Amino acid sequence: MGTGVDALKISHDIQHSQRPLPALDAGDNAISFSAGSTEGTITVEASTRTDHVGKQVLFTDFHPLVAGLSGSPLAVSGAEGSLTVPIATPGDMTRLRFGCHYQNASDKDSWDLEASFDDGKTFTKVASAPWQEAGRTAWTAVDAPKGTRSAHVRFAGKKASNAILWSFRIDADYVEPKAGLAPITVTYHWEEDGQAKEDVHTATKADESWKITCAKKPLMKSLVIERP
Numbered sequence: 001m002g003t004g005v006d007a008l009k010i011s012h013d014i015q016h017s018q019r020p021l022p023a024l025d026a027g028d029n030a031i032s033f034s035a036g037s038t039e040g041t042i043t044v045e046a047s048t049r050t051d052h053v054g055k056q057v058l059f060t061d062f063h064p065l066v067a068g069l070s071g072s073p074l075a076v077s078g079a080e081g082s083l084t085v086p087i088a089t090p091g092d093m094t095r096l097r098f099g100c101h102y103q104n105a106s107d108k109d110s111w112d113l114e115a116s117f118d119d120g121k122t123f124t125k126v127a128s129a130p131w132q133e134a135g136r137t138a139w140t141a142v143d144a145p146k147g148t149r150s151a152h153v154r155f156a157g158k159k160a161s162n163a164i165l166w167s168f169r170i171d172a173d174y175v176e177p178k179a180g181l182a183p184i185t186v187t188y189h190w191e192e193d194g195q196a197k198e199d200v201h202t203a204t205k206a207d208e209s210w211k212i213t214c215a216k217k218p219l220m221k222s223l224v225i226e227r228p
Contacts, residue, residue, distance in 0.1 A: 026214050026215070028211050029211065032208070040175075042089050044168075046167065048166060064085045067084075069081040075165070076157040080156070082156040085155075085170060086151075087151055087172045090149075092148065092149060093144040093151065093172055095142065097171040098153050098171065101165075102163070104133060104162070106161040109131070109160050109162060110128060110158045112154075120152040124142075144172075155168060181206055183228055185202045186223070187200045189220075189221040190220050191221060192215060196221075
């Protein structure tokens with residue numbers, strides 16, 4: 001027998017002064033609602049610390065190609081080394097965002113962040129990680145060619161003294177193949193001369209505007225945004 005989820009509810013309650021709430025004023029108030037792009041993201045994130053096996057996600061879980069790297073964490077074992085990680089999306093990819101936590105022992109050690117959109121046949125350098133002996137992170141992004149649904153990211157290191165790759169993260173953004181907008185209900189609560197007031201509007205389009213009219217100076221009480 002299988003398992004399933006019949007219902008899921010997520011709440012994020014915030015309690016604070018009414019002062020920072022989006023303010024209404026006496027008279028007509030124009031309210032606007034807009035939804036973001038219909039994109040999803042596939043994320044690959046892992047440590048290279050094989051001595052931490054069983055404690056967190058490791059690079060080996062994603063079937064990478066390892067060349068000239070060894071140890072825990074991974075470090076360039078000869079003059080050059082690289083870690084190549086595949087990633088795929090269920091819809092057309094729009095961009096890759098990726099980076100790593102690394103350490104270079106000298107200004108002659110380096111890491112290049114590269115991407116391939118032809119099944120790993122060719123790679124383009126997107127960024128070079130700045131030198132930092134004590135360790136730091138580098139992050140970059142590149143647009144994907146139209147119609148792309150798979151890519152490879154390569155972290156290419158060169159060693160003069162020591163070049164270490166501690167961990168990495170790759171985010172592949174894509175167009176959701178079955179995207180749509182679920183209704184969103186926006187509820188304002190306020191008072192006018194001690195009298196409770198309420199405005200409830202359900203937005204059903206990605207861009208929507210409506211009007212709230214206050215006869216007198218309002219005292220804001222709450223703003224609730226929820227899926228009905």
